[in-house]
Amino acid sequence: MTAEAIRQVTLGVQGMTCASCVSHIEGALNEVKGVTVATVNLATEKAAVEYDPAIADLGDLVDSIKSAGYEVGADQATLSIGGMTCASCVSHIENALNDVDGVISANVNLATERATVQYASSAVTTSVLEAAVKSAGYEVLGVGDEEDSLERDKRLHDALVKRLKTKILIGAIISIPVFFGSYPSLFPFVPGFLQDFRVLWALTTPVQFWVGWQFYKGAVGALRHKTTDMNTLIAVGTSAAYAYSVMLIFFPDFFMAQGVSKEVYFDTSTIIITLILLGRFMEAKAKGRTSEAIKKLMGLQAKTARVVRDGEELDIPVAQVVTDDTVIVRPGEKVPVDGIMLDGSSAIDESMVTGESMPVEKAVGDEVIGATINKTGAFKFRATNVGKDTVLSQIVKLVEQAQGSKAPIQRLVDKVTSYFVPAVMTVALTTGVVWYFFGPAPALTYALLNFIAVLIIACPCALGLATPTSIMVGTGKGAENGVLIRSAEALETAHKVQVVVLDKTGTLTQGRPAVTDVVTSNGMTEDELLSLAATVERNSEHPLGEAIVNRARERNIELGDATAFNAIAGHGVEASVGDRRVLLGNLKLMKDHNLHLNGLEEAAEKLATQGKTPMYVAVDGEASGMIAVADTVRPESREAIERMHRMGIEVAMLTGDNKRTADAIAGELGIDRILADVLPEDKANEVKRLQQEGKIVAMVGDGINDAPALAQSDIGIAIGTGTDVAMEAADITLMRGDVRGVVTAIALSKATIRNVKQNLFWAYAYNTVLIPVAAGLLYPFFGLLMSPILAAAAMATSSVSVVSNASRLRGWVSPVSGTLVNKD
Numbered sequence: 001m002t003a004e005a006i007r008q009v010t011l012g013v014q015g016m017t018c019a020s021c022v023s024h025i026e027g028a029l030n031e032v033k034g035v036t037v038a039t040v041n042l043a044t045e046k047a048a049v050e051y052d053p054a055i056a057d058l059g060d061l062v063d064s065i066k067s068a069g070y071e072v073g074a075d076q077a078t079l080s081i082g083g084m085t086c087a088s089c090v091s092h093i094e095n096a097l098n099d100v101d102g103v104i105s106a107n108v109n110l111a112t113e114r115a116t117v118q119y120a121s122s123a124v125t126t127s128v129l130e131a132a133v134k135s136a137g138y139e140v141l142g143v144g145d146e147e148d149s150l151e152r153d154k155r156l157h158d159a160l161v162k163r164l165k166t167k168i169l170i171g172a173i174i175s176i177p178v179f180f181g182s183y184p185s186l187f188p189f190v191p192g193f194l195q196d197f198r199v200l201w202a203l204t205t206p207v208q209f210w211v212g213w214q215f216y217k218g219a220v221g222a223l224r225h226k227t228t229d230m231n232t233l234i235a236v237g238t239s240a241a242y243a244y245s246v247m248l249i250f251f252p253d254f255f256m257a258q259g260v261s262k263e264v265y266f267d268t269s270t271i272i273i274t275l276i277l278l279g280r281f282m283e284a285k286a287k288g289r290t291s292e293a294i295k296k297l298m299g300l301q302a303k304t305a306r307v308v309r310d311g312e313e314l315d316i317p318v319a320q321v322v323t324d325d326t327v328i329v330r331p332g333e334k335v336p337v338d339g340i341m342l343d344g345s346s347a348i349d350e351s352m353v354t355g356e357s358m359p360v361e362k363a364v365g366d367e368v369i370g371a372t373i374n375k376t377g378a379f380k381f382r383a384t385n386v387g388k389d390t391v392l393s394q395i396v397k398l399v400e401q402a403q404g405s406k407a408p409i410q411r412l413v414d415k416v417t418s419y420f421v422p423a424v425m426t427v428a429l430t431t432g433v434v435w436y437f438f439g440p441a442p443a444l445t446y447a448l449l450n451f452i453a454v455l456i457i458a459c460p461c462a463l464g465l466a467t468p469t470s471i472m473v474g475t476g477k478g479a480e481n482g483v484l485i486r487s488a489e490a491l492e493t494a495h496k497v498q499v500v501v502l503d504k505t506g507t508l509t510q511g512r513p514a515v516t517d518v519v520t521s522n523g524m525t526e527d528e529l530l531s532l533a534a535t536v537e538r539n540s541e542h543p544l545g546e547a548i549v550n551r552a553r554e555r556n557i558e559l560g561d562a563t564a565f566n567a568i569a570g571h572g573v574e575a576s577v578g579d580r581r582v583l584l585g586n587l588k589l590m591k592d593h594n595l596h597l598n599g600l601e602e603a604a605e606k607l608a609t610q611g612k613t614p615m616y617v618a619v620d621g622e623a624s625g626m627i628a629v630a631d632t633v634r635p636e637s638r639e640a641i642e643r644m645h646r647m648g649i650e651v652a653m654l655t656g657d658n659k660r661t662a663d664a665i666a667g668e669l670g671i672d673r674i675l676a677d678v679l680p681e682d683k684a685n686e687v688k689r690l691q692q693e694g695k696i697v698a699m700v701g702d703g704i705n706d707a708p709a710l711a712q713s714d715i716g717i718a719i720g721t722g723t724d725v726a727m728e729a730a731d732i733t734l735m736r737g738d739v740r741g742v743v744t745a746i747a748l749s750k751a752t753i754r755n756v757k758q759n760l761f762w763a764y765a766y767n768t769v770l771i772p773v774a775a776g777l778l779y780p781f782f783g784l785l786m787s788p789i790l791a792a793a794a795m796a797t798s799s800v801s802v803v804s805n806a807s808r809l810r811g812w813v814s815p816v817s818g819t820l821v822n823k824d
Contacts, residue, residue, distance in 0.1 A: 069221015
C-alpha cells in the first residue's frame with residue numbers, strides 16, 4: 001500500500017457519551033479492512049480516518065460506525081439537474097456522484113429532476129459534485145437546501161438539546177408521583193391508587209424503555225463488539241432496580257422469605273435515568289460553548305458574492321464562485337474568496353484572519369483574503385482560491401484537525417479508560433456479593449442498592465472529556481489570536497519549551513535593509529547627500545541601493561538623472577549627476593581612488609560594531625559623507641524576548657551573519673545565546689546540538705532554508721508572512737509577521753495544559769473517592785451508605801464540572817499587547 005493511495009476523511013459521529021465510546025468506535029473502524037488509522041475525538045464528536053480506497057470505501061466506514069450503535073453526521077446538498085430523460089440517466093448520474101471521493105450516498109429522482117447527496121465536507125465540496133454531474137453529460141441548474149457544516153452541527157446540536165429536554169420533562173413528571181407512591185409511610189397524603197405497585201410499574205416502564213432507550217441502544221452496540229461502556233453501567237444499574245421491583249410484584253413470597261421488606265425501587269430507576277439525562281443536557285449546553293471559536297471562524301465566511309459573467313453582474317452563493325471569476329466588492333462588504341486585485345484600491349480589515357488590528361492598504365496586484373472586510377473603496381479582483389482552498393478554509397481545517405487530534409496525555413487517559421468500565425463492573429459485582437453474604441439484614445436489599453450505586457456513580461465521561469474539551473477551546477482560542485496550532489501534541493509540547501531559537505532575518509528583523517544613519521562632511525547637507533546617492537542608485541537592483549532610494553522618497557527628496565553609470569563589482573558604483581561625479585561604495589573603493597576620508601573612518605567603525613553596513617559617498621573627488629544601512633530590528637522583537645525571559649525561557653538567535661553583526665543585534669535585544677556564521681544547511685544541526693544538551697527546543701523561522709530546522713525542533717513555529725514550505729514544516733503558524741505570537745502560543749499552551757490537569761485531577765479524584773464510598777466503605781465506621789439516586793446526581797455533576805472548567809479558557813487573554821483579536 002503506497003502513501004499516495006491513502007485517503008483521509010473526517011466524519012461526524014452522534015451518540016458518544018464517554019471515553020469508552022471513543023475506543024469502541026476506533027475499534028470498529030480499525031476492524032474495517034483497508035483502514036490504517038482511526039482517531040475519534042469525544043469533544044468534537046468527529047472521527048478522522050485514513051484508509052485505502054482500493055480496499056474500503058466511505059460506505060464501509062459509515063456502516064462500521066452504525067453497527068457500533070452510533071449515527072454518522074454528514075452534509076447534504078440537493079442538486080437541480082437538467083437533461084435527464086429516462087431511468088438510465090438516473091443510474092448514470094448516481095454512479096458519477098458515488099464515484100466522487102467523499103460522497104456517502106447519492107439518490108437521483110427523475111420526477112423531481114433532483115439529486116440528494118450526502119457527503120463528508122472534509123473531503124468534497126458542492127462544486128466538485130457539480131463537476132461530476134457535468135462530466136456525466138448533464139447540467140446543474142442550481143444547488144439548493146444545502147447546509148454547511150456549521151449549520152448542520154448547530155441543527156444536530158439543537159435537536160439533541162431539544163430531545164433531551166423533552167425526555168427530561170417527561171421523566172421528571174413521571175418520577176415525582178413514582179417517588180411519592182414508593183414511600184406511602186413518609187407521604188400519607190399520596191392517593192391510594194399511587195401506592196399500588198402495578199400502577200408504579202406502569203408509570204416507570206415508559207421512563208425505563210423510552211426515556212432511557214439511548215442507554216440500551218449504546219449498551220447493545222458495545223456488546224456487539226464484545227465490550228462495555230458508560231451506557232452499559234447505566235443500563236445494567238437501572239435494569240437491576242426495575243427487574244427487582246417487577247419480580248417482587250410477581251413473586252412477593254420469595255422475597256419475603258429472604259427477609260426483604262416489601263419495597264419496590266421504581267423510583268430509583270426513574271430518578272437515576274432522569275438525573276443522568278439532566279447531566280447530559282447540561283453537558284451538551286456547555287460543550288456547545290466550547291466550540292464557539294470554530295463557529296466564529298466559520299461564521300466569518302461571506303454567504304454571497306457579486307461576480308461578472310458574460311458582461312453581466314450576478315449575485316451568487318459563495319460556494320458557486322470558481323477560479324478566475326471576476327468578483328466585485330463594495331465598501332463595507334466581506335471579500336468572498338481569495339484573489340488578486342484587478343481594479344481599484346481599498347483599506348481592508350484582516351484582523352479576523354491575521355490578527356492585525358490596523359486595516360491594510362491594497363492596490364492593483366495585491367492579494368486579498370476571503371472573509372476580510374472591505375473598509376473604504378470599491379474594487380474588482382480575480383478569484384484565485386475558492387471553496388476549501390481559501391485561507392479561511394485552510395485555517396478552519398487546521399483548527400479542526402488540531403481539535404480532532406489526540407495529545408499524548410489523552411492517549412494515556414484513553415488506555416486507562418479502556419479498562420475502567422470492566423473494572424467498575426467487577427467492583428460492582430464484588431460489592432453485591434460481599435453485601436449479600438456478609439452484610440446485615442435485609443442483605444439482598446443492601447446488596448442490590450450498593451451494586452446499583454457503584455455502577456451509577458462511576459464516571460468515565462469525566463475522564464474522556466477532561467483533555468479534548470480543553471484542547472478544543474485552546475486551539476480555537478489560538479486561532480482567534482492569529483496562532484494556528486497543527487495538533488494537540490504541539491499544543492501540549494509547547495508548554496515545556498526551554499529554549500526558543502529565533503532566525504534573525506525576517507523574524508527578529510524586518511528582513512529588508514533600511515537606512516539607519518546619514519553622516520555628512522565637507523559642508524554637505526543630509527538631503528543633498530541622499531539626493532545624490534539615491535539618484536546614482538535609482539536604477540540599481542541591489543537591496544542596499546533600494547534602501548537609499550526608499551529613504552529619499554520617504555523624505556520627499558527630488559531625484560535627478562544619472563549618466564555614465566558604472567557598477568564596480570565588490571566595491572560600489574560610480575556615476576555622473578549633472579556636472580558632478582559621484583562615488584558610492586565601501587572603504588576599498590575610496591582607497592582605490594586615493595580619497596581623503598575627512599574623519600569618516602572612525603564613524604564607520606562605530607556603525608559597523610552596531611551591525612550596520614557603512615557606505616561612503618564621495619563627490620568630485622572629496623569624501624562628502626556616509627550612509628549606514630542595516631536590516632532593522634522589528635519594533636515588537638524586544639517586547640517578545642523580555643516576555644520570554646519572564647516565562648523562564650532561554651532565547652537564542654540563529655543567523656548566517658558574522659559574529660560582530662550578530663553581537664550587535666543580540667546586545668540590542670538582550671538575547672542569551674548567539675549562533676552566528678551558520679550556513680543554511682547547518683541550521684538543523686544547531687537545533688540538534690541544543691537538544692543534545694537536554695533542552696526542549698522551539699525553532700522560529702520564515703524561509704525555505706528554515707524548514708529542516710523547523711522539522712528538527714521539538715516545536716517548529718513559522719511566521720505566517722513567510723514561505724509555504726516553512727509553514728508546512730511547522731507545528732504552529734503565526735498568521736502575523738509578529739514574533740510576539742511565540743509568547744502567545746507558549747502562554748496559551750501553559751494555560752490549556754493547566755486546565756487539562758485540573759480536569760484530570762477532578763475526574764480521577766471523583767472516581768477514586770466516590771466509588772469506594774458507593775461500595776459501602778463508610779458503613780462499618782459511620783453507618784453511612786450512598787443512595788443510588790445521590791450517586792446519579794454526583795455522576796451528572798462530574799461531567800458538567802469538567803466541561804464547564806474547560807469553558808473557562810474562553811476568557812483567556814493573551815499576555816502580549818496587540819495580538820488579541822476577540823475578547824470574551
